[in-house]
Amino acid sequence: MLLVSMCAPLMASDYVGSAVCKTCHADVWFNFYKNPHYKSIASGDQPPERTGCEGCHGPAKAHVEAHGGKTTIPRAFSLMEPKAVLDACLTCHARDFVKVNVRRSEHSMADVACTSCHSIHKSPVSQFLLAKTQTELCYGCHAPVRAQFSMPSKHRVNEGFMACTDCHNPHGAFAPTWRMADQPRMVEQSTGNQEPCLKCHADKRGPFAFEHPPVRVEGCEVCHYPHGSTNAKLLRRPVVFTLCLQCHNGADGFGTRNNGIDLLSSSHNMLDPRYQRCTMCHVRIHGSNSDLYFLR
Amino acid sequence: MRKILLFGWMILARTALAQPVVTPTPDQAGSPRGENTGDYNVVDSVELGYRMAIIGGDLGMYRTDVNFGDGIRLLSSNLSVNSKDGHGRWFDTIVFTTLGLGNDPYQSATLRVEKNKLYRYDMLWRLDDYYNPGLTVAAGEHFMDTTRRMQDHNLTLFPQAKVQLHMGYSRNTQDGPALSTVQLFDNSSSSLGSTFPLFSNVRTIQDQFRLGADVELAGFKLSLTHSWVYFREDESDQENGLTSGDNPSAGVNLTQFQRTAPYHGVSPYWLANLNRSSQYWAVNGRLTYVGGRGDYVLNEGAFGVTPLGAQNQQVVVGGNAARPSVTGDLSITLFPGTRLTVVNNTSVDSLRINGDSGFLQFNDATQTSNTIDFRYLGIQTIANATDLHYRVTHWLSLYGGYHYSTRRIQDIEDYTAPGTPGTDLSYEQENQQQEGLFGIRIKPLKAMTISLETDTGRANHPFTPISPRNYQALGGRFDYRVRKLTLNAAYKENYNNNSITLTSYSSRARNYNAGGSWAPYDWLTLDASYAKLHLDTVSGVAFFAGLPLTSETSEITGLNEIYISNIHAGNLIARFVVKRRVDVYLGYNITRDTGDGRNSAAPAGLAGPLSLFVPVQTFPLSYQSPLFRISVRLNPKLRWNMGWQYYNYHEDFGLESFYQGYHANTGYSSVSYSF
Numbered sequence: 001m002l003l004v005s006m007c008a009p010l011m012a013s014d015y016v017g018s019a020v021c022k023t024c025h026a027d028v029w030f031n032f033y034k035n036p037h038y039k040s041i042a043s044g045d046q047p048p049e050r051t052g053c054e055g056c057h058g059p060a061k062a063h064v065e066a067h068g069g070k071t072t073i074p075r076a077f078s079l080m081e082p083k084a085v086l087d088a089c090l091t092c093h094a095r096d097f098v099k100v101n102v103r104r105s106e107h108s109m110a111d112v113a114c115t116s117c118h119s120i121h122k123s124p125v126s127q128f129l130l131a132k133t134q135t136e137l138c139y140g141c142h143a144p145v146r147a148q149f150s151m152p153s154k155h156r157v158n159e160g161f162m163a164c165t166d167c168h169n170p171h172g173a174f175a176p177t178w179r180m181a182d183q184p185r186m187v188e189q190s191t192g193n194q195e196p197c198l199k200c201h202a203d204k205r206g207p208f209a210f211e212h213p214p215v216r217v218e219g220c221e222v223c224h225y226p227h228g229s230t231n232a233k234l235l236r237r238p239v240v241f242t243l244c245l246q247c248h249n250g251a252d253g254f255g256t257r258n259n260g261i262d263l264l265s266s267s268h269n270m271l272d273p274r275y276q277r278c279t280m281c282h283v284r285i286h287g288s289n290s291d292l293y294f295l296r
Numbered sequence: 297m298r299k300i301l302l303f304g305w306m307i308l309a310r311t312a313l314a315q316p317v318v319t320p321t322p323d324q325a326g327s328p329r330g331e332n333t334g335d336y337n338v339v340d341s342v343e344l345g346y347r348m349a350i351i352g353g354d355l356g357m358y359r360t361d362v363n364f365g366d367g368i369r370l371l372s373s374n375l376s377v378n379s380k381d382g383h384g385r386w387f388d389t390i391v392f393t394t395l396g397l398g399n400d401p402y403q404s405a406t407l408r409v410e411k412n413k414l415y416r417y418d419m420l421w422r423l424d425d426y427y428n429p430g431l432t433v434a435a436g437e438h439f440m441d442t443t444r445r446m447q448d449h450n451l452t453l454f455p456q457a458k459v460q461l462h463m464g465y466s467r468n469t470q471d472g473p474a475l476s477t478v479q480l481f482d483n484s485s486s487s488l489g490s491t492f493p494l495f496s497n498v499r500t501i502q503d504q505f506r507l508g509a510d511v512e513l514a515g516f517k518l519s520l521t522h523s524w525v526y527f528r529e530d531e532s533d534q535e536n537g538l539t540s541g542d543n544p545s546a547g548v549n550l551t552q553f554q555r556t557a558p559y560h561g562v563s564p565y566w567l568a569n570l571n572r573s574s575q576y577w578a579v580n581g582r583l584t585y586v587g588g589r590g591d592y593v594l595n596e597g598a599f600g601v602t603p604l605g606a607q608n609q610q611v612v613v614g615g616n617a618a619r620p621s622v623t624g625d626l627s628i629t630l631f632p633g634t635r636l637t638v639v640n641n642t643s644v645d646s647l648r649i650n651g652d653s654g655f656l657q658f659n660d661a662t663q664t665s666n667t668i669d670f671r672y673l674g675i676q677t678i679a680n681a682t683d684l685h686y687r688v689t690h691w692l693s694l695y696g697g698y699h700y701s702t703r704r705i706q707d708i709e710d711y712t713a714p715g716t717p718g719t720d721l722s723y724e725q726e727n728q729q730q731e732g733l734f735g736i737r738i739k740p741l742k743a744m745t746i747s748l749e750t751d752t753g754r755a756n757h758p759f760t761p762i763s764p765r766n767y768q769a770l771g772g773r774f775d776y777r778v779r780k781l782t783l784n785a786a787y788k789e790n791y792n793n794n795s796i797t798l799t800s801y802s803s804r805a806r807n808y809n810a811g812g813s814w815a816p817y818d819w820l821t822l823d824a825s826y827a828k829l830h831l832d833t834v835s836g837v838a839f840f841a842g843l844p845l846t847s848e849t850s851e852i853t854g855l856n857e858i859y860i861s862n863i864h865a866g867n868l869i870a871r872f873v874v875k876r877r878v879d880v881y882l883g884y885n886i887t888r889d890t891g892d893g894r895n896s897a898a899p900a901g902l903a904g905p906l907s908l909f910v911p912v913q914t915f916p917l918s919y920q921s922p923l924f925r926i927s928v929r930l931n932p933k934l935r936w937n938m939g940w941q942y943y944n945y946h947e948d949f950g951l952e953s954f955y956q957g958y959h960a961n962t963g964y965s966s967v968s969y970s971f
Binding site for chain 2 (some may be wrong): 109110127143144146147158161174175180182202205207216231238245265276
């Protein structure tokens with residue numbers, strides 16, 4: 001019956017207007033003028049299917065005649081399949097540029113619907129009608145990420161300085177332009193097609209006459225954990241030289257020359273502590289304009 | 297009314313979960329109705345208080361990790377002004393929030409002003425005090441005490457119309473004192489060179505201007521943005537007075553050093569996006585062009601003495617770098633019916649980096665050299681991904697995908713001396729990667745979801761020894777959500793094996809997590825979560841070493857660098873309300889890396905190359921933070937809040953003889969006023 005109700009064509013004559021809805025749903029209507037969706041009512045020039053309560057829930061005639069009941073609402077979101085929820089919201093929100101990838105987003109493919117994160121009538125936060133604070137929403141499913149942001153070295157998300165959406169677009173994103181264009185799949189790129197890290201860390205953007213190739217080819221994550229780490233500077237290893245030696249081992253077939261990434265010079269006696277702090281000399285490790293070996 | 301108040305408490309309870317920092321006190325969102333002023337409703341809340349911190353142990357590490365200090369703060373504020381009929385004269389909505397103003401290390405302010413149909417303005421301002429003594433990465437010689445300030449302004453005209461105009465401006469600055477290092481006088485010989493610390497004055501500024509439009513026509517939505525990003529770095533370094541550097545045995549003394557190295561860059565970009573969707577399909581395409589360019593000069597003068605005699609070296613470098621890149625995407629989505637979704641996405645990215653660096657070095661005592669170097673790096677990637685999602689029944693879904701990508705990297709390295717032909721060495725390589733994924737999602741109950749997924753991929757020519765080559769991921773997830781109870785558990789493992797003839801690399805990451813949230817009553821909420829993050833990697837390494845340190849080095853091969861990390865992270869939160877007046881919050885957070893289980897960093901008598909790796913193959917530590925907060929309602933508009941948070945950071949082994957443990961008692965007392 002529910003399926004029949006939801007699949008039935010929405011007839012123009014079945015719209016009753018929001019004024020009828022508020023008779024019973026006064027608690028929803030009471031503060032609705034603070035809701036961004038109130039714009040459609042205030043404008044006064046929208047057709048019935050794009051304004052007020054029925055703009056989202058569909059024509060209410062049957063619901064009124066039945067004196068209530070969720071199953072008589074053409075679009076009762078708590079009863080709808082995730083795809084149907086997405087379709088309903090995109091009726092209006094498809095025009096937003098930030099949502100153009102929502103159909104192919106990881107969230108949509110995992111049946112995370114709009115109403116999983118947004119509370120249209122009872123949002124406790126001041127913007128975007130989120131069902132909870134943003135970190136709380138994201139941590140609810142991404143528990144390992146929550147653990148990373150609680151580590152000693154981390155980006156300041158829990159402190160409120162940053163938000164997950166500074167780097168990620170929960171509505172889906174274009175394919176990354178680094179690694180093999182496969183992962184990560186939900187990052188919001190800087191200046192259209194660069195890593196999100198560069199939004200803030202502008203000094204790493206370049207271009208440099210001498211790039212450190214893995215930074216451009218594999219991205220910042222090749223050396224850093226972007227969320228949090230037990231190591232200084234969000235590094236993947238507690239000391240720098242172990243990180244560098246993983247790649248700089250001369251093994252054939254890797255690197256830009258296709259014949260191995262440079263082995264350290266024979267003048268670098270690794271048992272001498274001076275050479276264990278690689279970035280003490282190679283200070284411009286992210287890229288340099290003055291030195292092929294990033295020394296200045 | 298009672299319903300609304302209950303809802304307010306419930307929201308408080310649920311938003312408390314992700315609150316590992318004791319301040320600010322969670323706002324009474326949902327409950328205040330505000331006051332009506334003319335045609336507007338105004339809701340306001342302000343929390344003003346005093347924050348304290350008593351720190352023991354390593355102050356530098358505390359400032360790196362936590363950094364809260366003493367003083368009076370506007371801990372938070374929240375202002376909302378809403379037009380009651382949506383027809384305000386100048387605006388319909390104002391939302392203004394602040395966090396940590398008054399010298400907290402993390403401060404922010406947001407503002408939205410909106411007039412229906414006419415405009416929408418968003419502002420975000422942020423400040424971050426960054427402090428890092430850099431002990432374990434550079435023995436303290438890369439100390440930083442800088443401040444980053446960021447602001448974003450976005451204005452949209454006609455936000456509800458079919459033609460919208462967008463304008464934006466962002467500014468990002470970083471400034472403050474820091475230390476850096478310079479290697480002098482000989483870059484190639486260990487016996488004649490030394491590393492010297494330098495005072496550095498960090499100063500970077502990035503300005504971004506944006507202009508764009510969204511147009512809706514004949515069912516198509518076109519977004520067009522043009523932006524200009526200007527970056528300036530005017531860092532200067534200097535050192536005065538006699539310094540023997542970090543390598544006294546080299547007999548190198550620096551008496552004076554100065555360097556100026558201004559860099560100015562601009563990255564203009566165009567972004568165009570066209571999309572359309574209908575009942576059975578959607579198509580989305582974008583094209584981005586970013587033309588990056590940078591110009592720079594470096595002037596460096598060094599005066600000193602080496603075993604070879606007095607040194608008077610000047611280095612002058614000037615040149616440019618360019619990095620134009622083009623990216624295109626086309627995504628086609630088909631949904632024939634309500635059960636099936638098929639998405640195909642093709643991406644093309646082309647990036648090339650080149651530049652000229654004219655390098656002029658004068659050594660007044662011995663020689664003059666003049667070289668020109670540049671490197672060309674080109675990266676082209678084409679990727680195609682097809683994903684399918686089929687809902688078999690309302691309780692069963694299947695999804696799968698096949699992703700293919702190919703990448704070509706070209707590299708040209710040139711070295712030219714005046715009067716000689718260039719070397720012009722060029723290289724090229726290609727990598728193809730194929731990946732398949734499959735998953736199943738079951739909903740045996742309305743509130744329960746069980747997901748299983750696997751992902752496996754092969755790459756034939758990865759770029760680095762640690763890049764994905766033969767990898768697979770397996771994962772499972774369980775969720776149970778009802779109104780008062782949420783339970784979840786998940787497991788995911790990622791394996792990557794990248795072995796070739798002379799070296800090998802493999803990594804295994806296994807993540808387990810479980811959590812739950814229980815709100816049996818309106819006045820009580822309990823939350824708990826646990827995660828274990830395991831990582832072990834084995835890497836083949838090769839390097840030069842020799843003892844004693846002054847002797848000739850020999851190449852060391854056949855060693856493996858092993859790293860093991862076992863991180864346990866736990867979180868407990870209890871929140872309850874006493875007689876609707878007193879809100880109590882108790883929390884405890886712990887991160888513990890047990891490492892590989894050993895008791896000491898290295899066994900006694902360890903020598904030779906193994907002594908290089910064994911002490912750093914694991915880094916056990918603990919970081920824990922209990923917190924307590926109480927908020928008392930004095931009257932409907934006024935609350936008194938008090939909180940305490942303790943931080944304890946302990947390194948079991950330390951690194952490079954540095955033990956950076958600390959403990960800190962932080963707390964605050966504040967008054968919240970809201971209506």
